[in-house]
Amino acid sequence: MPDIADLIKGVLRDDVRSVARAISLVENADDDAQALLKGLFPHRGESLILGITGAPGSGKSTLVDQLIGRLRARGKKIGIVAVDPSSPFTGGAILGDRIRMMRHSTDPDVFIRSMATRGHLGGLAKATGEAISIFEAAGKDVILVETVGVGQDEVEVVKLADLILVNLTPGAGDDIQIFKAGIMEIADIFVLNKADTPGANRVEIQLKAMLELGLKDKDLPPVVKTVATEGKGTDELVQAVFNLTAKKERADLAARRKKLIAWMLKDITQEKLYGLIGRAVKASEFERYIEKIFSRKIDPYTAADEIVARLTDKRSREKR
């Protein structure tokens, strides 16, 4: 059991082993984790939160790997929050991605926290917020939030970054069709990866035409072409990120951080309420409700009302 006060001090001076231990502690999510996060919370960093999203197979992981390399070459310290659905469909791919990023695994200034193990009950905002808290307290310069752009929660979490990169690939079939539906509004920079593929120029022209149509009065987000596997264009991409960051309004950044806080606070409150249910209704009682619902003796709405009533009754009884 590490001493929490010491661990906090270690994270604050960006001690490699302390940061690693803090992340493990938070992954296990016990009371110590909460004490740690409370202790780290007052220490705000000046980290840039960079969201990266793209459809599966768009070469996003290779791009992230290249970005890490370029940011490290500029002396930036990096924390990575990898939001991957822990789906059987992508399980293999995720493993591959992680291995690809392993070349940075001996670099003490590159930390990855994977979100692959999240449960049914949401908690994505909480887990992301906690990872960001640790990285901010440790003084990371850039925090990369990497998501697969499928699933509403994954898209929501990338919206909370300071700057959002959307990764496209030519030849991925109906890219343009797919990306029509709302991605334009959230992208700060488009990365057209695999730009050496036939048809890349056509896709670029289509994308730009679409952006001009869709975002009439606004600044068009830059489109940066890369060939991540060869490292081409990634320096230009990093430059575009820093140029755009410098132009971002403080108020805009604050609004996004507040959205993350609101979402996170709801997650945490929900989890605490859930803990209360567990204490008010025993597992065996919950099983009895399930049997009664299965045999249609009670409907699930009435059962839920009874559970909620029991929770608040118990609390008021304890108070007497």
Add this chain to the structure above:
Amino acid sequence: MPDIADLIKGVLRDDVRSVARAISLVENADDDAQALLKGLFPHRGESLILGITGAPGSGKSTLVDQLIGRLRARGKKIGIVAVDPSSPFTGGAILGDRIRMMRHSTDPDVFIRSMATRGHLGGLAKATGEAISIFEAAGKDVILVETVGVGQDEVEVVKLADLILVNLTPGAGDDIQIFKAGIMEIADIFVLNKADTPGANRVEIQLKAMLELGLKDKDLPPVVKTVATEGKGTDELVQAVFNLTAKKERADLAARRKKLIAWMLKDITQEKLYGLIGRAVKASEFERYIEKIFSRKIDPYTAADEIVARLTDKRSREKR
């Protein structure tokens, strides 16, 4: 405002307009919806719940469309629960899918409920369970639960079906690699769609070899080859579904239904608790907490504790 008792009667005799109205009512999720669902709940049908999952682009929607046609030809009444992440990435594709299924839209015995609008707070099990309840009460023979196989919740929900079809496509890159990670265990039938593509036979051989390796002592799930765009193989698929359904153990089916109930009950309880927070903590107070967290005057864990305490305090005060 429809009279709920009349609406219940209408659904029970599978009146087209009543089923449509019931689905709309549940989508709007107000108090009437709960009264309706409570009223329908005791009426259990003998519906077969069929889960269909597959990676985006595997031609799943065309396959579902074909399945609907074949099932209708056998006189089966069908309800469809379409679980689509309402992601900007898939928005366009979903629209396309819906249009493809439109050819059944004039058929009164084919109903689709789409789950595209679900919020952050989960609720997928609740929404799925509710749609199933309506379809069961209306006496649908087959309820199709269609999911995109990315995202943990989507995979979880398909697990709750009586029978699970997993849709594969040759040439979708690293299909085999991707499907290694856990899909074998949940599939009852593999559908190798686009079977006229070069390489289809190779993929079939690989898949079967993998299944034999992975599921040593169990019955191997059948692999059915289809060309959904031409309707090839879909009759064989429907036959395979009914053959396998006849062999399924009652206990196994009951266990899956109970899992759905447990998950749904948690969703409903959570939602009711959430409603309580809304009443205990005003929006303006919640905003104040966000501001205080943003300015690091309070950490989100302490804020959540205060919110939960206020909730239970208020309840006990009301009781006095």
